[in-house]
Amino acid sequence: MGSVGETEKVPTTIDRVRLDAFQLVTMSALPGALAALARLNIFEALAKAGDDAQLTAAELAERALPGKSINMSYLSRLLRMVSGKNILREVVTTTGDKNGAPVAVERRYALEPIARFLVDDPERGSFVHLLLTYQSPGAFLQTWEHLHESVLDDAIQPFARAHGMNAWEFGKHNPQFDKVFNKAMAGNSKIYMRAILDAYHGFEDVKVVVDVGGGFAAALSLITARYPHIKGINFDQPHVIDVCPELPGVEHVSGNMFESVPSGGDAIFMKYILHDWDDESCLKILKNCYQALPAHGKVIAVDNMLPEIIDFEGGDPMALQVDIHMLAFNDSGARERTERELVKLGLAAGFNKVKVVCKVDLLAVTEFHKA
Template sequence: MEPRETMALLQGQAEIWQHLYRVVDSMALKCAVELRIADIIHSHGGPITLRQIASGIDSPSPHIPYLTRIMRLLVRKSIFTENHHPPDGGETLYGLTQTSRWLLHDAELSLVPMVLMRYHPWQLAPLHHLSHCVKEGGTAFKKAHGCEIWDFASKNPEYNNIFNDAMACTTKIVMAAIVAEYKDGFGCMGSLVDVGGGTGGMIVEIVNAYPHIKGINFDLPHVVAVAPEREGVSHVGGDMFDTIPNADAIFMKWVLHNWSDEHCMKILKNCRKAIPKKGGKVIIVDVVLEKDSNDLFGETPMALDLCMMAYTAGGKERTELEWKKLLEEAGFGGYKIFKIPTLTSIIEAYTE
């Protein structure tokens, strides 16, 4: 075998090893969130020693050697910093990075609920059934849990809360990007329905930023049943496949990617019925998949696409051509895509 071929083969082996153990990286990340390591460091106002981290963990006798090894990996992954030679010659100090700042529990913008949801055994179990789905079709979530995800959430309050908390945290992140980049998008409407709005986190952010808008949070009855009262927002329970409350515009964040094209067609046609024939629009916040993208978020959209395959019956991430075809077949006259500084984009669909 030629030396170049030997080296390429060795490189391939190394990459498979990296793929094999990325799950351990993920579990170490979950561990850091559960132990609140980022919060402990943040509470001290700067880098601290391992023993100071341990003293902040909710345990009478934290195991320091285990913590040392976990921190070593998380430093390697640039989630925390490590200073081996502090100026005073003392112990090694561990600090936050721009990555670990997203792991603060009480921060206004935080990915903690998403970490806890994504790595929960209920969420991981369906991913073990991807090969079964390829062989025989069906939904991985149903193979793992015996029912579809929405039925599981309606029957399992704990899962419902975990899921809602994860959606609420992403709502804040996406809304911050929308407010910064989509400033004129909400200016000319008097009312707005957030379809699949969960507990109302997104619509209240919009209403707070644009107080002239009458906000309607629309979701399944079991979801809005636990939604808190929010000023300027009314909660309406129902089924988007049957009817959607009337408004000047419709807003949907991470809704359509949960459904097949056929289901999306029903939702979008109901959206058209609910908005004015002239001047009405649907604001879709979802991923626009680019196969060869060098985007900051890298391969995350493709991984998210496989999650949609695992958790939903027909859900997927869509390319611009797929969005265009879907909107045209649903009867919309045109569309425009706005890129915003987060994982998703904004797709405006117009009635004329």
């Protein structure tokens, strides 16, 4: 009879393409399992236990969910599943009887580097709130079922079909969702802005920067921390600014970027703004930026950039995946763009020179110069 650790190798045939196809159709288990573990505070419990911590499911349950009644079998299955994706590391110890036959298996779990991005860390940033936003049952999850309808009828936008209003209106009416969404944006900004500020040096000669659609000013607070000589103006919708925490070196201004954006900055920063809108709306926003800037001012836009040609080596095809999130979750013509499309928009808005200055992962930093 076989036992753990002694199982004989049995003849196995694998058809990689067939297996990959099966993987495709069962893939929804992954974000579902990750969101469940995040809601159960498992990633924080592991992070708090220390860098080298390896905890059993029972130890994790005790730390993450003290006093709660736990279905240990379910928790273990979730932990094993994400370990199979190299998100947690499963460390197995088998203990044998005196004849050396294994009798017990102990499984411990540790954070793989990728899981650090799922730990809720207000200082370092995190992708966990973005995960929970995408997996939000009352908001984004319902939009997928309308994706194909939007292909068949261009009057149908998935988010509006599901909720009867666009995502920004939805946020106004659902403060709880809006809070998670803004946390998601801030968590993402904290991670990416540090990397952008390492790679991009175009803020060095800027005195005042206006962050249009700055949300909770996560990006702006990192810009002003890196460049203390810069004054920051955080501009967003009134219901966002109303709940935005005060930050040193940052003035909050509320308004509507389709009407005007605050003047007084020699640079306007926009991260994840143009990708929220169709070309016509982007033109309005860019023209309002043009109006607000002095003669030598510039817009610094950060968005995921679509590849002109799919290149599997460079990692760029992932932007095509992010683009479908924009399609499903926003009803305002939201889309990622190629460099060529961004340049065309910038020139049409009146800018003299538009150039991509650097890229960080999928994000391109594009400057739009008036002069």
